[in-house]
Amino acid sequence: MTTHRHQPVIHVAGLGKRYRLGGQARLDQTLPEVISDSMRRIFARKPRRTAPRKANTDFWALRDVSFSIERGEVIGVIGRNGAGKSTLLKILAQITDPTEGRAQLRGRVASLLEVGTGFHPELTGRENIYLNGAIMSMTRREIKAKFDDIVAFSGVEAFLDTPVKRYSSGMAVRLAFSVAAHLDPEILIIDEVLAVGDAAFQKKCLGKMQDIATSEGRTVLFVSHNMDSIMHLSTKVMVMDGGRTGGIEPVESGVKRYFAAMAEHDSTPLLDRPRKFSAGRPPVFDNLRILGPDDQANVIPCGGAMRVLIDLANMQSIQQGECGIVITNEQGQRVAILQSRYHANMTLEGTSITRIECEVPSLSLVPGTYQVDLSMVDNARMIEYVDCAGRFEVVFADVLGTGRLPNSKQGHLVIPATWKKAA
Amino acid sequence: MPITVLQARRGWQTIDLARLWRFRDLLLFMALRDIKVRYKQTALGAVWAVLQPFAMMVVIAVFLGRFTGVTSPVFLYAGLLPWTFFAASVNGSTNSLVSNAGMLRKIYFPRLILPVAAVGAPLMDYMVAFTVLAGLMAWYGVAPTFDILLLPLLVLLTVVAALGVGVTLSAMTVRFRDFRYVVPFLIQVMFFATPVIYPIHLPWLVRLNPMGGTIAAFRAAVTGEPIDFVALACSGAIACIMLAVGLALFARAERKFADLV
Numbered sequence: 256m257t258t259h260r261h262q263p264v265i266h267v268a269g270l271g272k273r274y275r276l277g278g279q280a281r282l283d284q285t286l287p288e289v290i291s292d293s294m295r296r297i298f299a300r301k302p303r304r305t306a307p308r309k310a311n312t313d314f315w316a317l318r319d320v321s322f323s324i325e326r327g328e329v330i331g332v333i334g335r336n337g338a339g340k341s342t343l344l345k346i347l348a349q350i351t352d353p354t355e356g357r358a359q360l361r362g363r364v365a366s367l368l369e370v371g372t373g374f375h376p377e378l379t380g381r382e383n384i385y386l387n388g389a390i391m392s393m394t395r396r397e398i399k400a401k402f403d404d405i406v407a408f409s410g411v412e413a414f415l416d417t418p419v420k421r422y423s424s425g426m427a428v429r430l431a432f433s434v435a436a437h438l439d440p441e442i443l444i445i446d447e448v449l450a451v452g453d454a455a456f457q458k459k460c461l462g463k464m465q466d467i468a469t470s471e472g473r474t475v476l477f478v479s480h481n482m483d484s485i486m487h488l489s490t491k492v493m494v495m496d497g498g499r500t501g502g503i504e505p506v507e508s509g510v511k512r513y514f515a516a517m518a519e520h521d522s523t524p525l526l527d528r529p530r531k532f533s534a535g536r537p538p539v540f541d542n543l544r545i546l547g548p549d550d551q552a553n554v555i556p557c558g559g560a561m562r563v564l565i566d567l568a569n570m571q572s573i574q575q576g577e578c579g580i581v582i583t584n585e586q587g588q589r590v591a592i593l594q595s596r597y598h599a600n601m602t603l604e605g606t607s608i609t610r611i612e613c614e615v616p617s618l619s620l621v622p623g624t625y626q627v628d629l630s631m632v633d634n635a636r637m638i639e640y641v642d643c644a645g646r647f648e649v650v651f652a653d654v655l656g657t658g659r660l661p662n663s664k665q666g667h668l669v670i671p672a673t674w675k676k677a678a
Numbered sequence: 679m680p681i682t683v684l685q686a687r688r689g690w691q692t693i694d695l696a697r698l699w700r701f702r703d704l705l706l707f708m709a710l711r712d713i714k715v716r717y718k719q720t721a722l723g724a725v726w727a728v729l730q731p732f733a734m735m736v737v738i739a740v741f742l743g744r745f746t747g748v749t750s751p752v753f754l755y756a757g758l759l760p761w762t763f764f765a766a767s768v769n770g771s772t773n774s775l776v777s778n779a780g781m782l783r784k785i786y787f788p789r790l791i792l793p794v795a796a797v798g799a800p801l802m803d804y805m806v807a808f809t810v811l812a813g814l815m816a817w818y819g820v821a822p823t824f825d826i827l828l829l830p831l832l833v834l835l836t837v838v839a840a841l842g843v844g845v846t847l848s849a850m851t852v853r854f855r856d857f858r859y860v861v862p863f864l865i866q867v868m869f870f871a872t873p874v875i876y877p878i879h880l881p882w883l884v885r886l887n888p889m890g891g892t893i894a895a896f897r898a899a900v901t902g903e904p905i906d907f908v909a910l911a912c913s914g915a916i917a918c919i920m921l922a923v924g925l926a927l928f929a930r931a932e933r934k935f936a937d938l939v
């Protein structure tokens with residue numbers, strides 16, 4: 256019995272997941288090809304011809320991942336977009352098989368990878384609680400026993416008999432999280448889903464997750480981009496980068512390493528960085544500079560002017576290029592896009608262009624850190640997308656003249672307005 | 679405490695019946711979901727369940743009766759009723775995985791639940807439409823015989839035949855959407871190859887057809903004619919074999935669903 260207790264709840268060894276390019280296995284084959292291929296394989300005298308597998312069409316979303324997690328730990332999984340966090344969670348949640356390696360889980364696993372999956376918009380909140388509970392492996396009796404707790408925690412009592420399609424996204428999150436949290440799993444796996452809810456409910460959920468771990472001795476594995484909740488909640492963290500991880504480590508050193516990796520990423524020349532999407536052609540985005548007033552790099556006072564300078568390369572074959580600058584906030588929500596065609600009816604063609612410039616006269620975003628992605632579309636087809644090509648900080652400036660500004664939890668924009676007392 | 683081991687699986691798999699049993703309530707809720715949603719925002723509601731076989735019956739009696747020599751409403755309806763159930767079940771099963779793609783990508787549960795639960799709503803329709811058969815029988819003075827007690831078995835065999843086709847096609851549809859277009863065509867061909875609107879006249883064809891003997895037996899039970907038990911046994915056996923093959927294929931393809939769908 257005692258040896259039992261010391262066995263890790265989650266033990267992962269050499270886990271890897273390979274996708275073929277395009278994210279799907281051999282979709283380059285049409286149905287007739289598959290049939291004739293398998294016929295040939297069945298009837299051929301010669302041993303099965305091993306198709307030359309082009310290494311460059313393979314993509315390892317996860318490679319050589321090994322770690323162990325003890326009972327009662329709350330592990331925060333951190334890493335940039337595309338680092339393999341979601342793939343790892345999908346494997347542990349049994350949604351997809353690993354390509355190599357193995358993972359061993361002790362106890363019942365519940366996962367919440369997306370809010371409201373399995374919710375049917377036409378059904379009421381009550382009906383959806385039963386359906387969602389059943390999807391997460393609860394029996395009817397278990398759901399009935401916990402029903403009141405689930406409803407009370409979610410705070411949607413008043414809308415129990417309203418179809419979920421009339422719910423706000425916040426309400427749907429609350430209901431979904433409540434069902435998952437009352438599952439009594441030994442292992443709870445949560446992807447970054449709480450970002451959708453309001454601040455108060457987020458706090459409640461984090462509290463519930465902490466309860467689950469500390470008082471009930473259960474294990475939580477969660478992904479977040481919000482370092483605040485990582486530091487508050489996790490007992491340990493796991494940093495992922497390029498599908499690999501150094502394993503479980505203390506929160507402080509992990510977060511530090513994460514920031515260091517981010518900084519290193521930022522210092523790599525844009526032309527050499529991996530693309531989130533590229534249509535198999537040489538990269539077009541060569542360099543990006545974000546300037547505030549007085550040409551200060553990456554810092555813009557609220558309401559101040561912002562200039563974005565983009566150097567381009569390999570533009571030879573571009574006929575009707577449209578460049579997009581996508582601005583995302585810390586919660587991962589897209590705040591705005593500056594698009595050459597939308598804003599200026601400007602399209603790019605040929606080799607002559609090497610630098611383009613976008614100017615925002617007054618940037619009315621609330622103070623905070625923002626991420627900039629770059630996209631290039633040619634003839635209405637995406638040809639390149641660079642995730643996190645740059646970052647900038649919006650800092651306080653007294654644009655409203657009152658010495659105050661809304662913060663990032665209260666809103667996204669700072670819009671000038673007049674107020675007066677009506678007589 | 680259950681221990682789960684996750685690693686790459688290759689080749690043929692067995693179906694984890696214990697796990698399927700643990701999720702039995704999900705089967706019920708998914709079927710209920712489809713039933714509740716089916717006729718939402720329709721003016722006629724469940725009347726549609728009756729209207730489909732009934733309208734077919736009228737059309738066939740008027741236009742095809744001359745060629746088949748069959749115009750008896752009871753005869754036609756008793757063939758069309760189980761046929762409609764079969765066709766709707768095959769269709770629902772085949773599309774069940776693709777139409778619940780979001781669930782496949784984000785939640786784990788035994789995937790087999792989806793094509794099986796898709797039979798629930800057609801079964802409900804079947805029961806509603808059955809009342810009309812009872813009405814027709816009363817109107818035309820057709821009295822049921824004791825053979826009507828075979829009904830549960832015939833419904834079961836219809837479900838087996840529908841799943842035999844539907845489970846296989848659902849797994850294939852995940853990879854190739856082509857199969858969605860195969861289904862209406864396949865059902866059309868089977869409709870004419872099955873004694874739905876005419877009496878048995880090619881016995882060997884009826885026996886090879888997973889629905890042939892079952893539909894003939896259903897109609898015979900209703901109209902009080904002798905049941906062709908040889909045809910029923912052959913069709914039933916073929917339906918069972920098809921289901922077994924379908925389940926094996928499904929279990930083999932299942933692990934790739936989340937990546938492909």
